[in-house]
Every structure is written in structure tokens, then in C-alpha cells.
Amino acid sequence: MVGLIKRLLGMGSTIGEEAHSSRADESDDISPRPRQTNASQSYFDSLFQLHEAISKRDYGAAAAHARRNLEYIPVWVNETRQQYRSFDIQSIPALQQGGTILALVGDELGIARIAELVTTFPELKPWTDKIKHHERDLRRFQAIREVILAQPNCLQTDVKELIGEKDGRRVAVLISYLEKAGEIVRIKDGRAVRLILSGSPSAPVELPKRSINSHRIDFEPQKLIDIDIASLSYVPLPRAPSKWEEKQVASKSLVAPGRGCYFETRDSDWRLGPTVKIPLSERPDPAFRQIHPTNDGLFIIDDLGNAQGYGDIEAAALRYDRSGRLAARSGLMHGTYRVGVHPLGSGLIAMSQDCVAHAYDDDLGMVFETALDEAPEITAIRRRLGFPKDELKNHIRCVALSQARDRYLFTVVDEAWCIDAGGVGLWGAKLPITEVWTQIATPSSRCGASSEVERALSFMGLSLPIAPEEVKRRYRDLAKQYHPDLNAADPQAEERMKELNLATELLTGVEASALSEYAGARFYQELSRSEHRAGELEFTATIGIEVSEIQASDWIYAASFAAKSNSVYLAGYSGRIVLVDDNGRGVRVYDIGNVPRRIVDTGDYLYLLTDTRLYVLRDDSLHALIDTFDGGDLVIAQTGFGLVERKRLRWFREDGHYMGSVISSDPIRRVYSTEDGTIVETRQRRTLVQGFPQWWE
Numbered sequence: 001m002v003g004l005i006k007r008l009l010g011m012g013s014t015i016g017e018e019a020h021s022s023r024a025d026e027s028d029d030i031s032p033r034p035r036q037t038n039a040s041q042s043y044f045d046s047l048f049q050l051h052e053a054i055s056k057r058d059y060g061a062a063a064a065h066a067r068r069n070l071e072y073i074p075v076w077v078n079e080t081r082q083q084y085r086s087f088d089i090q091s092i093p094a095l096q097q098g099g100t101i102l103a104l105v106g107d108e109l110g111i112a113r114i115a116e117l118v119t120t121f122p123e124l125k126p127w128t129d130k131i132k133h134h135e136r137d138l139r140r141f142q143a144i145r146e147v148i149l150a151q152p153n154c155l156q157t158d159v160k161e162l163i164g165e166k167d168g169r170r171v172a173v174l175i176s177y178l179e180k181a182g183e184i185v186r187i188k189d190g191r192a193v194r195l196i197l198s199g200s201p202s203a204p205v206e207l208p209k210r211s212i213n214s215h216r217i218d219f220e221p222q223k224l225i226d227i228d229i230a231s232l233s234y235v236p237l238p239r240a241p242s243k244w245e246e247k248q249v250a251s252k253s254l255v256a257p258g259r260g261c262y263f264e265t266r267d268s269d270w271r272l273g274p275t276v277k278i279p280l281s282e283r284p285d286p287a288f289r290q291i292h293p294t295n296d297g298l299f300i301i302d303d304l305g306n307a308q309g310y311g312d313i314e315a316a317a318l319r320y321d322r323s324g325r326l327a328a329r330s331g332l333m334h335g336t337y338r339v340g341v342h343p344l345g346s347g348l349i350a351m352s353q354d355c356v357a358h359a360y361d362d363d364l365g366m367v368f369e370t371a372l373d374e375a376p377e378i379t380a381i382r383r384r385l386g387f388p389k390d391e392l393k394n395h396i397r398c399v400a401l402s403q404a405r406d407r408y409l410f411t412v413v414d415e416a417w418c419i420d421a422g423g424v425g426l427w428g429a430k431l432p433i434t435e436v437w438t439q440i441a442t443p444s445s446r447c448g449a450s451s452e453v454e455r456a457l458s459f460m461g462l463s464l465p466i467a468p469e470e471v472k473r474r475y476r477d478l479a480k481q482y483h484p485d486l487n488a489a490d491p492q493a494e495e496r497m498k499e500l501n502l503a504t505e506l507l508t509g510v511e512a513s514a515l516s517e518y519a520g521a522r523f524y525q526e527l528s529r530s531e532h533r534a535g536e537l538e539f540t541a542t543i544g545i546e547v548s549e550i551q552a553s554d555w556i557y558a559a560s561f562a563a564k565s566n567s568v569y570l571a572g573y574s575g576r577i578v579l580v581d582d583n584g585r586g587v588r589v590y591d592i593g594n595v596p597r598r599i600v601d602t603g604d605y606l607y608l609l610t611d612t613r614l615y616v617l618r619d620d621s622l623h624a625l626i627d628t629f630d631g632g633d634l635v636i637a638q639t640g641f642g643l644v645e646r647k648r649l650r651w652f653r654e655d656g657h658y659m660g661s662v663i664s665s666d667p668i669r670r671v672y673s674t675e676d677g678t679i680v681e682t683r684q685r686r687t688l689v690q691g692f693p694q695w696w697e
Contacts, residue, residue, distance in 0.1 A: 042072050043069065043072035043073065043075070043076040046069040046072060047069055047094070049061075050093060050094065050098060051093070053065055054101065055391075056390075057182075059101055059105060059181050060105060062098075062101045063101050063102055063104075063105045063107055063110065066094050066098035066101055066102055066110065067102070067110050067113070069093075070094050070110070070114065073092070073095075073117055073124075074117070074121070077121055077123050077124070081123065087123040089123075092124070094114075095114055095117075095118070095124070095127045095130055096127070096130060099111060099114055099130055099134035099137075100134065100137055100177070102114075102134065102138075103134050103135075103137035103140075103141055104137075104141055104174075104177050104178075104181060106141070106142070108138065111131070111134045111138060114127075114130070114131060114134065115131045118130070118131060137170075140163065140165065140170070140171065140174055141178070143163040143164075143165075144174060144175060144178065145197075147159060147162045148184055148195050148197055149197055152197065153194045153196055154195055155193070155194060156172070156175060156186065156192070156194070156195055157192065159171055159195070175195065183197065183198055184196065184197055184198060185197070185198055185200075188305065188306075188312065212356050212369050212370070212371050213371055213374065214371045214372075214374035214375060215368055215369070215370040215423040216370070216374070216375060216376070216419070216424075217422070217423045217424060218376075218423070218424055219376055220376055220425075221375075221377040221379075221380050221417075221425065221428065222417070222425040222427055222428045223427075224428040224429070224430050225428065225580075225584045225585060225586075226432065227431055227432060227578055227586040228432070228586065229432055229576065229578070229589055232578070232588055232589045233587070233620075234589055235588060235590045235617075235620050236591050237591060237615060237617075237622060238592075238622075239575075239592065239593035240575070240592045240594040240612055240613040240615075241594070241612050241613075242612070243611065244612055244627075244629055248629070254647060255663075256647075256663070256665050257663055257664070257665050261665070262275050262664065262666070262687070263275055263662060263664055263665075263680060263685075264662070264663045265660060265661070265662055265663075265689065266660065266661045266662075266663060267658070267659075267660045267661055268659060268660025268661070269691060270660055270662070270689050270690065270691040270692050271689070271690045272687050272688070273676075273677070273687060273688035273689075273690055274687070274688075275685055275686070275687045276686060277685055278681065278683075278684055278686055283683060283684065284300070284669050284670065284681070284683060285302070285307050286683065287302040287306035287307040288300040288307060288316070288318060289303060290302075290303055290339065291633060291644075291670075292341045292348065293343070293633060293634060293636065294341050294342070294343055294344070294345065294346070295343060295344045295637075296321060296322060296346060296362065297319060297320045297321040297322050297324075297327065297672070298319070298320055298635075298670070298672075299317055299318065299319050299341060299348050300320070300670075301315065301339060301350075302315055302316040302317070303336045305335075310331030313331035313332060314335045314352070315331075315332040315334065315335055315336045315350075316329070316331045317329070317336075317348070317360070317364055319362060319364060320670070322672065322695070322696065323673070323674055324672035324673075324679055327362070328364045329364070330360075330364040332350070334350070334352040334354075334356065334358055335350075335352040335353050336350040336351075336352070337350075337351055337352055337353045338350065338351040338396065338397070338398065339351075340398065340400040340409075340559075340560075341401065342401055342403045342560070342561055343560075343598075343600040343601075343602075343634070343636050344403055344603075345403035345405065345561075346361060346362040346405065347359065347361045347405050348401065349399050349400065349401040351396065351410070353393050354371075354373075354393075355371065355372045355378075355396060356369060356371050356372065357369065357370050357372055357399055357408065357410065359401060359405065359408060359421070367405055367421065368421055370423070372392075372396065372410055373389060373392055375410075375417070375419075377415070377417045377425070378392065378412060381412050381413065385413065385550045386550075387550065395412050395413050396410055396411065396412050397411050397412075397557050398410065398411040398416075398556060398559040400559045400560055400568075401561070402561045402566055403563065405421060406421050407419060407420050407421055407426060407561075407566060409559055411570070413553050413555055413556075414430055414431045414433075414553040414555055414572070415428060415430045415431075415556075416428065416429050416430075416559060416568065416570050418584065426582075426583075427583055427584030428584060429584040429586070431554040431556060431570065431572045431578065432554065433552050433553060433554065434572075434574045436525050437525050437547075437552040438523060438525070439522070439524075453507065455503075456502075456503035456504075456506045457503075457507070459500070460474050460478060460503055460507070462507075468508060471504060471508055472508070475500065475504045478500050479497070479500065481496075482497045483497055484497060522546055522547070522548060523546070523548070523549065523551075523552035524544055524546050525544055525547075525552075526542055526543075526544045527544055527545060528543045529541070529542045529543075554573055554574045554576070556570050556571065556573075557571055557572070557573055557595045558570075558571035558577075558596050558597065558598070559571065559599075560598075560599040560600065560601070562579070562603075563602050564603040565581075567579060567580060567581050567582055567587070568580050568582075568584075569601065571595050571596050573595050574595075575593040576589050577589065577591075577596065577608065590608065590617075592610065592613075592615060594610050594612075596609055597610060597611060598633065598634055600636055602636060604618065604654060605617065605623070605654055606618070609633075609634055611628070612627065613625060613628060614626040614628060614643060614656075616652075616655065623655045623656050624652070624655065624656020624657070625656075626643065626650075626652070626658075628643065630646045630647070631645060631646060632644055632646075635671060637673070637696060638696045638697050639653070639654070639693055639694060639695060639696065639697060640652055640659070640693060642671060644668060645668075646668070647665070647667060647668060648661055648662070648663050648664070648668075649662045649664075649671055651692070651693065659693060662678075662680050662689055664680065664682055665682075666682040666683065666684070666685070667682060667683070668680060668682060669681050669683055673692075673695035673696070676688060676690065677689050677690040677692050678692040
């Protein structure tokens with residue numbers, strides 16, 4: 001983590017390895033230098049402790065670490081300037097978020113120390129504006145506390161005026177800090193939020209949370225299949241840009257409907273019926289922000305729990321059928337941090353921030369619930385990669401439900417696990433590290449006599465002569481037999497694994513972690529290489545970056561079950577989409593260079609939607625490539641599909657042949673099909689598009 005912080009701040013890996021200073025540099029120091037042999041390393045160590053305390057919401061400890069970190073800044077600035085002949089640093093957390101924490105705890109001396117540092121060191125001049133910012137926050141925090149004490153149950157939206165501030169967004173941020181610090185309580189009142197001090201007699205009594213356990217009936221992780229990309233059928237496709245340039249977006253910007261018109265058809269002979277104003281009782285609640293189309297209609301999710309008429313909830317869901325009729329509605333007693341729907345199936349699966357998966361049918365009736373953090377696969381990968389349990393939600397990127405709701409999928413970093421709805425693990429698959437990273441070896445300090453070498457060979461079942469690759473292959477085979485994560489029921493597994501590591505290091509001369517997929521392996525990527533000549537001396541300069549396995553992994557950011565089978569598509573951050581069969585074995589890989597937001601397999605066609613492009617494939621052949629400049633989502637029907645963008649609905653045949661558009665002056669909220677035609681709705685108005693292709697046969 002300390003190394004990662006260095007890289008994020010633009011520091012090389014050699015910073016702090018050796019402290020150098022001159023007398024001239026020392027004269028710039030405005031405080032007693034901490035008695036450290038390695039001041040820069042101490043700076044990064046205290047910075048790591050600062051981040052740790054903030055993540056745990058221990059703001060008292062965070063303030064103490066921020067003050068300590070400030071005292072290392074003078075030496076760090078001097079050492080960095082001397083070693084690199086400049087101080088080109090973009091971020092100094094103690095001067096930024098650290099100052100906010102000092103303001104939160106009322107540490108005026110800490111903020112004064114920031115001012116002293118910034119005015120003394122020319123290199124810190126870019127942070128001058130932060131001084132007044134932190135001083136204002138100090139006053140704002142106190143003013144917010146006084147207002148809530150004097151006017152309990154005041155509306156959060158009124159606090160800005162009550163304390164005489166113009167910056168409502170900053171006031172909201174500070175209120176959030178006070179809530180996280182446990183000083184105030186936010187109480188939802190419809191769409192509004194009221195504020196009271198913690199411990200107030202009117203503070204709501206927090207009821208114990210409903211306890212949800214894992215539904216798993218197996219306690220060992222399934223065998224993890226390492227997907228070998230090189231052995232799969234490979235389908236390269238035109239690269240999807242991550243984002244269009246502004247000039248391209250501007251050139252493709254929509255021309256709004258004519259003056260006085262709310263809707264308009266283009267590129268077709270469709271006809272618009274009368275545009276009507278939607279009655280207030282029928283207008284979509286703006287709290288429902290997320291739209292998830294399916295073959296049978298669509299789910300609309302309120303992910304913040306702001307919907308009216310549901311009581312005290314964390315989220316809510318609506319389902320509309322094909323004709324646009326409200327078929328089901330429900331308030332949810334859990335959040336919807338991740339949501340997955342099958343485009344041709346029924347129901348949805350949502351994971352809350354506490355990593356509990358909740359699966360529902362089309363009537364929003366509960367199918368099953370399970371605590372993912374108790375899954376044996378989660379325990380194994382957490383132990384292997386070393387991330388804390390309270391950060392698990394950030395590492396689970398996808399949840400997905402099969403078409404028949406008889407199995408589900410979750411992904412953690414670069415692994416995907418498929419589980420039967422009854423709680424039985426089916427398979428696990430792991431995407432490989434992308435080719436830009438090279439696993440590197442750390443020399444081992446272990447050496448031994450010939451008798452120890454012979455014992456190591458015997459333990460590993462090897463004999464001379466041996467090649468290094470043979471030792472590596474044998475190590476990986478034996479690691480699967482001995483590693484405690486894969487053999488939790490074997491009390492001897494840990495000791496055998498230790499012996500295997502020692503034997504391997506003795507035979508290879510490098511640390512076993514460099515060979516293991518179950519240990520702290522390190523990876524290197526070369527960023528640039530240049531050739532230089534000084535007199536008769538020729539040399540090559542390279543710049544690279546070294547990271548841990550979790551940083552080099554190809555994280556799975558999208559996943560979806562296929563149609564007409566239980567095969568699964570897994571999309572890595574690298575832009576590779578891997579199709580695995582219903583046993584988790586790799587079948588095919590599609591390469592678009594960018595991670596898709598949605599993957600839809602209808603059985604006849606495969607649709608891959610990124611932020612900028614929609615790919616239409618059939619039998620691995622590209623049938624259409626459709627640019628999107630305004631986001632959008634897919635509506636899949638039997639006869640074709642729609643691309644619903646912010647103010648445009650484009651309709652296509654199954655093969656991607658364009659048929660026409662409907663343009664709106666306001667953002668489109670919903671589209672659905674009736675016997676008379678297709679309905680397009682904004683928040684306040686709807687229109688009937690006649691002559692529009694029927695969605696279903």
C-alpha cells in the first residue's frame with residue numbers, strides 16, 4: 001500500500017531509500033527534523049496510517065497522523081528536490097484531506113502548521129488556497145453543530161442559509177463528515193433529510209439489522225479454472241474508444257425537435273400521435289434513476305431509498321410489463337450496490353453494500369438471499385490477495401442471474417464463481433494477467449548444503465538433472481495439493497506448504513511468491529525505453545512500474561449469462577470478453593479493447609455495448625458497429641432492438657440495420673410497445689409512435 005501511495009503521488013520507487021541532504025537544504029527546514037534515518041519513508045508510512053484511519057472513520061487518529069505527517073514534509077520536500085532536481089508532485093494528502101480532518105476535530109494549531117509550511121516552502125505554493133479553505137471549514141463545522149443543536153430536526157437543505165453560506169455542495173460534504181464521525185444523525189423524511197445531534201432524545205433507535213447467513217451447503221471452494229486465452233478461439237474486433245473527443249461529440253450532437261414540439265420522428269415514415277401530458281398520479285418518480293430492460297419489460301430502481309410511499313427503506317424497485325403496465329412494486333430493506341438482470345429472463349439480483357445478494361422473481365418476491373462474504377471462495381481470495389473484509393464490496397464488481405433463476409454468478413477481482421440457487425458451488429474461473437505485466441522474481445536468501453538440496457528434490461519428487469521450468473511446474477502442481485486455502489480440512493496443509501516454499505527457494509534461488517498464484521507475487525510493466533550515448537559509453541534507460549497481483553489483475557467488470565444455455569460471458573478491464581461454458585471452461589474470446597457496460601446474448605445475436613459503441617455479432621462475424629455519443633441502453637425485443645439514449649430512441653433490426661429514430665426535447669424515461677404502436681415517455685409527456693415495428697411476433 002505504501003508503494004501504491006508513492007506511485008499515485010508521482011513518486012518513483014527509489015524515493016526514501018536513502019536520505020541525502022546538504023547544509024543549504026537544511027537551512028530551509030522550519031521545524032526540528034524528526035530523528036529518522038529515512039525521513040521520506042517515514043513520510044509515506046505516516047501517510048499510509050492517515051489513509052487507514054480515514055477509511056476506518058477514526059478521525060481522532062486520522063488527525064494525529066495528519067499532524068505527524070506534516071512534520072515529515074520539510075525533509076521529504078528537500079530530499080525529493082535534491083534527488084530529482086525538481087518537486088513535481090500533484091497531491092499532498094496531509095495538506096488536502098488531512099486539513100479537512102484537522103478542521104473536523106477543531107485542531108487550529110494543525111491548520112496553522114499547514115499555513116506555516118505552505119508559506120515557507122516555494123514548492124508548496126500550489127496549496128496556498130487550501131489554507132483559507134481549511135480555515136473556513138473549521139468555522140463551518142462549528143456553525144453546523146450549533147445550528148443543529150439550536151434547531152433539531154432542521155432540514156439539511158436549509159443548513160446553508162442557516163449558517164450563512166453560499167456553497168451548498170461544500171456544506172453537504174461537511175455534514176457527511178459529521179455523520180460518518182458519529183456526531184449527527186440524518187433522518188429521511190420523504191425526499192427530505194432532517195438533522196439531529198447524536199444522543200439526542202429524538203434520535204431514532206437503531207434496530208438490529210436482519211441477520212442473513214450464507215445459503216451455501218458446501219464449505220470448500222470449487223476448483224478454480226485458469227483460463228488460457230492463447231488456447232481459445234480469438235475474435236478480434238475494431239477497438240472501442242474509451243471516450244469520444246469533444247469535437248466528435250459536438251459534430252454528432254442532436255438537433256432538437258422544432259419549436260413547440262416535444263417529439264419528432266426521423267429517417268422513417270413513422271407517424272406521431274397526439275402528445276399528452278402525463279397526469280401527476282402517473283408520472284414516474286424521479287427517485288427511480290436506474291433502468292434495467294428485460295425481454296418482458298423493464299425494472300426501474302430507486303437506489304437511494306428516496307421514493308415516496310414506501311416508508312423507511314434503503315431502495316425500491318418497480319417492474320413494468322411489455323405493455324408498460326406497472327406489474328410489481330416493492331420497497332427494499334437493503335441497498336442495491338450492484339444489480340444484475342438477465343435480458344431474456346425474469347427477475348433480478350441485487351447486492352447490498354454489506355455484500356449480501358438478494359434474488360427476486362418478476363413479482364419482486366424473494367427467491368433467495370445469501371451472504372457472499374461467507375462464501376468459501378471469498379475467504380480464499382481475500383487470504384490470497386490480502387484485502388480487508390470491509391473493502392470487499394469494492395472488489396465484487398458483478399452479480400448476475402441465469403435466465404431460469406436456477407443459478408447465479410458473482411465476480412471478485414479477476415475470478416468468477418457460479419453457484420446453484422440451492423447453495424451448491426458449480427465452478428470457478430480466473431482471467432489471466434494481461435500480457436503487459438511480467439511476473440518478477442525476488443532473489444531468495446536461502447541456501448543449503450548438498451544434503452539439503454537432495455532432501456528438497458526428494459520432497460518435490462524430482463531428481464537431477466532438472467531445468468528451472470520443471471521446478472516451477474512441479475511447484476504449482478504441489479501448491480494445489482498443499483495450499484491451506486484449497487485444503488482447509490487438512491491440518492497438515494500449512495506445514496507442507498511452508499516446506500514446499502523452502503524447497504522451491506533452495507532449488508531456484510528465488511522467492512516462492514514469484515512462482516505462486518497463491519502468494520504475494522509482484523509484476524512489472526515497462527513504460528518507456530530510450531537509448532543514450534555518453535562519449536564511448538552506450539546505455540539503455542528504462543522507466544517501469546512494479547505492482548502487486550491485485551493491481552495487475554484483469555478485473556471482471558461485466559458478466560452475463562448466455563441465452564439458451566448456462567454459458568457465461570466475462571468481460572475484463574482489458575477489453576477482452578471471454579465466453580466460458582456451463583462448467584467454467586473457456587470457449588472463445590472477443591477483444592474490443594474496452595470493457596462493455598452490457599452483454600446481451602439472444603441466441604441468434606450477441607450485443608456488446610460500451611460507453612461509445614454497440615457491436616452486433618452473429619456466428620463470430622461482425623454484422624454492425626453502431627457509435628453512441630450520448631450513453632444509452634439496450635431494449636431487446638423479438639423483432640429487433642432499441643438503443644435508448646438520453647433524448648433519442650433509435651430502432652434497429654436484429655442484425656443492426658437502422659430503421660429510424662424518435663427525438664425528444666426532454667430526457668426519455670420509458671419506452672414500451674402496445675397494439676397501436678410504441679409509446680415514448682419523458683417525465684411529463686408521452687407520445688404514441690404509429691407505424692413503429694412491432695416488438696413481438
